[in-house]
Amino acid sequence: MSDRATRPSAETAPPSMRAVVQHRLGGPEVLEMAELDRPVAGPGEVLVRIAAAGVNPLDWKIREGDVPMYGPPPFVLGVDVSGTVEAVGAGVDRFAVGDEVFGMPRLPAPTQAYAEYLTAPAGELVRKPAGMTHPEAAALASSALTAWQALVGIADVQPGQRVLVHAAAGGVGHVAVQVAKARGAYVIGTARAGKHAFLRGLGIDEAVDYSVVDFEDAVRDVDVVFDLIGLDYGARSLDSLRPGGILVSAFLADPGTTVEEAESRGVRFRTIGVAPSGPDLEAIAALAEQGALSVHIAATFALEEAAKAHELGETGRVQGKIVLLP
Incomplete structure (x- = not known):
């Protein structure tokens, strides 16, 4: 059999996406850009095209190995996400393609928000407040x-x-x-x-x-x-x-x-160990809609600048939140 026959064709290869991956524990320098297969929404899930991902102290604690909740590398960091529903899995009637959503899905399992796409249980996301930008919603979650x-x-x-x-x-x-x-x-x-x-x-x-x-x-x-x-x-x-x-x-x-x-x-x-919650997010989104809750964004970085975002966050002097923009 020829080598060409063993390789997937352009028609059969799964779509790819960019993501920040780490293959070893360590400092910000372990964060690398990579091409990964785009995930597929399973039953009860949605595929989200990520518009913004929040950066949190938990991220660099996992990166360094201080909080080994994801197991050994390789893995993709990021727990906060805001974006647009790209596809819905079987049994999902909560959202439709094109809905703008935000949340903190899957934690303590990897959310994998430092990427261009992720899948999430539909019940752990809610609609983004209309008056909020995607970076603000991701920073808030x-x-x-x-x-x-x-x-x-x-x-x-x-x-x-x-x-x-x-x-x-x-x-x-x-x-x-x-x-x-x-x-x-x-x-x-x-x-x-x-x-x-x-x-x-x-x-x-x-x-x-x-x-x-x-x-x-x-x-x-x-x-x-x-x-x-x-x-x-x-x-x-x-x-x-x-x-x-x-x-x-x-x-x-x-x-x-x-x-x-x-x-x-x-x-x-x-x-308090934070956990995903659709009902809690709904209450939070309602406060934001009323103008009673906002989030301050200290800085934004492109996805490929994740290491720089971590370096800034680890100074301990950030006022508000840092956000990555895929």
């Missing part, structure tokens, strides 16, 4: 789900409660400030002084410069602390809570405290 599931799902923030958000100007933090305000809370946030004007623009009630004062001395009697930093911030945050208050930490690796320590001091402690 995982940040808003994390904030919503922490402040609404776990803490059940109520009107008039006092809420403290650590790293309030960051990708999740600045969205959490808005979620808490939309729930009617009095919101306090920790951030350097240079970011206080940004936070006031989001409606924050108090901004505390953690580099000048110890936040646990400056902030007392709060009902909810949402911690995005962990380590010593966990135990220190317990001092800011009123009796019966709750600390919710999104820093799973080392939240800095335990349920037992919190209970011994008359408060509660929970961790």
Whole structure:
């Protein structure tokens, strides 16, 4: 048999797409552009042509091997996506070809958003708010789900409660400030002084410069602390809570405290591991449609500049979110 006969013809070869792939763990330099087969939507799934993909700290933690949730390489990073439905699988009546959607599908399995296309369970995506661009929607997805599931799902923030958000100007933090305000809370946030004007623009009630004062001395009697930093911030945050208050930490690796320590001091402690949720996304999209929730984009990069995006993100000084544009 000839070599030509063993190769797929142009007519039978599957369509390809560009994607950012890593074949080994390491720094930003391990991120490489590659040509992959375009995925096909299975039953209950949609194929999405990606218009924008959010960049998150989780991405570089997976890239380095600090969070081995995807297993060994090779794999494609990215959990936030916004784009257009290109095809629908069997049994899908939630969307039609041409619908603009966004979400954080499949996590903790690989979402694979650093690419031109992905497939996703239809129930884990929702329609993009009409007033939002694709980059804004992609930047919003995982940040808003994390904030919503922490402040609404776990803490059940109520009107008039006092809420403290650590790293309030960051990708999740600045969205959490808005979620808490939309729930009617009095919101306090920790951030350097240079970011206080940004936070006031989001409606924050108090901004505390953690580099000048110890936040646990400056902030007392709060009902909810949402911690995005962990380590010593966990135990220190317990001092800011009123009796019966709750600390919710999104820093799973080392939240800095335990349920037992919190209970011994008359408060509660929970961790939040964000999960895909169509209903939560619908509530988030509704807030965005009402103008009560927006996302700040710090920078955008082309898909092939993913390494540069990671380098910027890892400085720890980003205000808002970074987005890749395929």
